[in-house]
Amino acid sequence: MIECKDLSLVYPDGTQGLKNVNITINPGEFVVIVGLSGAGKSTLIRSLNRLVQPTSGGLYIDGENILSLKPNELRKLRTKVGMIFQHHNLVKRNTVMKNVIAGRLGYVGTLRSLMNLYSKEDRSLAYENLKRVSIEEKVHTRADQLSGGQQQRVSIARVLTQQPNVILADEPVASLDPPTSHQVMNYLRKINREDGITTIVNLHFIDMAMEYADRIIGMRAGQVVFDGHVSEVSERTFEDIYDRKIKEDDLRGGNEPYESNKAITS
Amino acid sequence: MNPTKPLPLNEGKVPGLVSKQKKRSNLLILLVILVLYIVSSLQTNSSLLRFDGEFFSNVWRMMSQMWPPQFAYAPMIWPKLMETIQMAVLSTVLAALFCIPLCLVSAQNIVRNKWIYNGMKGFLNILRTIPELILAVLFVGLFGIGVFSGILALFIFSLGILAKLMSETIEGIDNHQLEAMEATGGNRLQVIWYAVIPQILPQFASFSLYVFEINIRASVVLGFVGAGGIGLLIQQQINFLNYPAAMAVVMIIFFVVVIIDFISNKMREALL
Numbered sequence: 001m002i003e004c005k006d007l008s009l010v011y012p013d014g015t016q017g018l019k020n021v022n023i024t025i026n027p028g029e030f031v032v033i034v035g036l037s038g039a040g041k042s043t044l045i046r047s048l049n050r051l052v053q054p055t056s057g058g059l060y061i062d063g064e065n066i067l068s069l070k071p072n073e074l075r076k077l078r079t080k081v082g083m084i085f086q087h088h089n090l091v092k093r094n095t096v097m098k099n100v101i102a103g104r105l106g107y108v109g110t111l112r113s114l115m116n117l118y119s120k121e122d123r124s125l126a127y128e129n130l131k132r133v134s135i136e137e138k139v140h141t142r143a144d145q146l147s148g149g150q151q152q153r154v155s156i157a158r159v160l161t162q163q164p165n166v167i168l169a170d171e172p173v174a175s176l177d178p179p180t181s182h183q184v185m186n187y188l189r190k191i192n193r194e195d196g197i198t199t200i201v202n203l204h205f206i207d208m209a210m211e212y213a214d215r216i217i218g219m220r221a222g223q224v225v226f227d228g229h230v231s232e233v234s235e236r237t238f239e240d241i242y243d244r245k246i247k248e249d250d251l252r253g254g255n256e257p258y259e260s261n262k263a264i265t266s
Numbered sequence: 267m268n269p270t271k272p273l274p275l276n277e278g279k280v281p282g283l284v285s286k287q288k289k290r291s292n293l294l295i296l297l298v299i300l301v302l303y304i305v306s307s308l309q310t311n312s313s314l315l316r317f318d319g320e321f322f323s324n325v326w327r328m329m330s331q332m333w334p335p336q337f338a339y340a341p342m343i344w345p346k347l348m349e350t351i352q353m354a355v356l357s358t359v360l361a362a363l364f365c366i367p368l369c370l371v372s373a374q375n376i377v378r379n380k381w382i383y384n385g386m387k388g389f390l391n392i393l394r395t396i397p398e399l400i401l402a403v404l405f406v407g408l409f410g411i412g413v414f415s416g417i418l419a420l421f422i423f424s425l426g427i428l429a430k431l432m433s434e435t436i437e438g439i440d441n442h443q444l445e446a447m448e449a450t451g452g453n454r455l456q457v458i459w460y461a462v463i464p465q466i467l468p469q470f471a472s473f474s475l476y477v478f479e480i481n482i483r484a485s486v487v488l489g490f491v492g493a494g495g496i497g498l499l500i501q502q503q504i505n506f507l508n509y510p511a512a513m514a515v516v517m518i519i520f521f522v523v524v525i526i527d528f529i530s531n532k533m534r535e536a537l538l
Contacts, residue, residue: 049449079451089446093464102460106451113452114459155446162450 001026002048002166002198007057009043009222017043018054019222027165028196030189032203032213036242040222041202045168048200049081050074061166079106082159084188086171088151092144096135096154099143100126103161122161129157133187149180156187167191169201173208178254181205185212205252206238328509335517336510343499343518350495351522353413353488354481357420361428362474368425369432370458375441390433393426398484402493416493420485424477431473432466439465472534479523479530486519 002025009017018040025031033041046052047059050066059067066077082103090099104122105113112118118126130136133153135146143151152172159167169188173181185201189212192199203209209216209230216233218226218241226233226241238246282289307313370376372386398419405415443461452460489497496519503512 051445051449075451075453077451078449083446083449085442085446087442089442091443091447091461091464092440093467094460098460102447102452103450105447105453105456105460110453110455113456158446158450 001060001062002200003058003060004044004047005058005060007044007047007054007059009047009052009054016222017052018047020057021222021224023217023224023227025198025200027198028192029198030192030212030214031198031200031217032209032215033200033217033219034203034206034209034238034241035219036204039219041204041219042170043222044219045083045170045200045202048166048168049078049083051083075106079162080164081166081168082162082164084152084155084159084167084169084172086174088148088155090143090151090154090158093142095140095142096130096146097123097126097139099154100130100157100161103129103158106162125163126157126161129160130154132160132191133157147180148176149183152176152180152184153187156184156191160191164197166198166200169199171202171204173203173205173252178252181208181252182254188212205250206235206246207251207253332509332513334510335514336508337514339503339511339514340518343496343515346489346496346499347518347522349413350485350489351482351526353417353420353485353495354478357417357424357485358474358478358481360417360421361424361477362470364421364425365428365432368429369436370462372429372433373436375437375439375444376458376462387433390426390429393422394430396422396426398423399487399491402488402491406492411492413494416485416488416495419488419493420481423484424481427480428473428477432470435466435469435473436462468537472537475530475534479527482523482526 002023004021004023007021008019011017021040021044033044035041043052047054048061048066050069054067058065061077061081066074069077091102098116101118101122103126104118108118108122127136127139130139133156135150135153135157138146138150138154143154146154167188172188173184176184185208188199188201191197201212210233213230215229216226216237217224218237220241220243226237228237235246238250242250284292368386368390372383372390374380374383377383377386401419401422402416405418406412409415409418439462443465444457447457447461485495486497486500489495489499490501492498496515500512500515503509503515
């Protein structure tokens with residue numbers, strides 16, 4: 001369970017990233033955070049694994065206040081709260097396997113990881129996760145030789161190799177085309193359903209949010225302006241969140257259910 | 267709109283490509299440079315006018331003294347040439363090794379403490395302001411005449427260059443990849459090993475080869491102050507007024523440097 005209590009963040013330049021955010025996210029939920037760029041979606045999600053540092057309020061994961069963690073404890077937290085980035089953030093010159101096994105960094109000893117001495121269990125875990133996102137045939141390919149969608153799948157495999165309780169995804173499909181976007185979102189939802197991993201995704205596409213989320217949190221100017229089950233959400237809700245009419249750009253489109261299912265099984 | 271219609275003329279008020287103020291300041295800069303040049307030329311009594319008849323007769327005299335190069339002297343050259351190359355190899359490898367920790371602590375995306383990386387940057391700058399010849403004189407004083415002093419001088423000299431180049435390379439890498447490694451729960455050393463090293467390895471190899479080229483050339487001069495290498499031979503032969511032999515040494519050095527630069531350039535092209 002993740003709880004934010006009056007969570008606020010002011011950046012050093014004075015920008016208010018978050019303002020009195022109060023939310024509770026239950027285990028196994030698939031939450032999509034929507035809002036325009038600059039609304040604080042990224043700041044919120046990056047606070048949850050402390051890539052940014054909230055300036056006041058409380059942030060509890062499973063009852064533990066993570067704002068007061070020491071560096072060692074923070075690393076332990078990060079193994080359990082995995083993250084997927086907009087630009088995949090794979091180490092481009094490393095192989096797919098080396099990128100995925102990096103998910104074990106928080107578990108193995110420093111010396112073992114520097115010498116690439118991973119146990120057979122770790123390596124088979126990494127390989128199984130590559131299989132789950134159907135990219136196992138690229139295991140020894142260099143990451144920069146993959147397409148955007150393939151790279152994002154590798155980064156999903158990396159996060160799975162962390163064996164996390166929570167997956168944070170910061171605009172995971174913003175730099176992908178519509179069919180690939182749906183493929184990636186389908187994988188995330190499938191993993192959420194099968195493994196019960198709490199999943200929090202930032203999106204700015206309304207149609208995708210509606211299709212994949214259990215629950216939608218709307219943000220504007222650092223504040224939570226909507227929080228509810230997807231069934232309570234209408235176009236009107238989004239217009240309230242965005243504080244303007246819905247435009248073509250707010251939709252990703254391009255979902256044909258058959259195609260996206262095929263992509264998973266192929 | 268009618269294409270033949272004449273454009274409206276602004277009665278002599280068409281703006282130029284740059285402002286009048288900019289033109290004036292450009293002219294001023296040009297004048298300052300010109301004055302500096304002329305003053306320097308007068309003060310040092312150096313000008314292009316000194317390439318006169320006397321100069322050309324001197325060239326002729328020198329050439330006739332040096333020509334033909336005495337290649338019979340070559341067997342004496344090879345061992346010293348090998349020594350020069352070995353000095354460059356040793357000092358480059360040492361510098362490359364020591365550069366790794368130095369460049370990491372002087373990159374501000376790796377070490378977040380301002381005092382540490384600025385301090386390190388300052389240290390590297392000081393290192394680079396000392397010419398290799400001064401370093402060689404210093405080490406000859408400390409360790410005596412010989413190759414070891416030369417190697418130390420080249421090592422310090424190239425460490426300064428390499429660490430500076432590499433720390434700037436590290437500051438230019440993609441920090442998102444570091445962020446991702448941090449987000450998996452990796453510690454500092456793991457982040458460096460998994461996300462920094464792969465990104466800088468090609469540049470590291472390339473810069474090391476470049477420093478090797480510089481060291482070959484620099485080690486030629488070190489012989490003049492007794493710090494080993496082929497420079498010693500040039501100095502000896504000039505002192506004995508044996509110009510044809512000195513010429514042979516110079517020509518052999520020239521060809522070896524060209525060949526090594528060529529090979530090293532090709533390797534660096536392949537790397538990047």
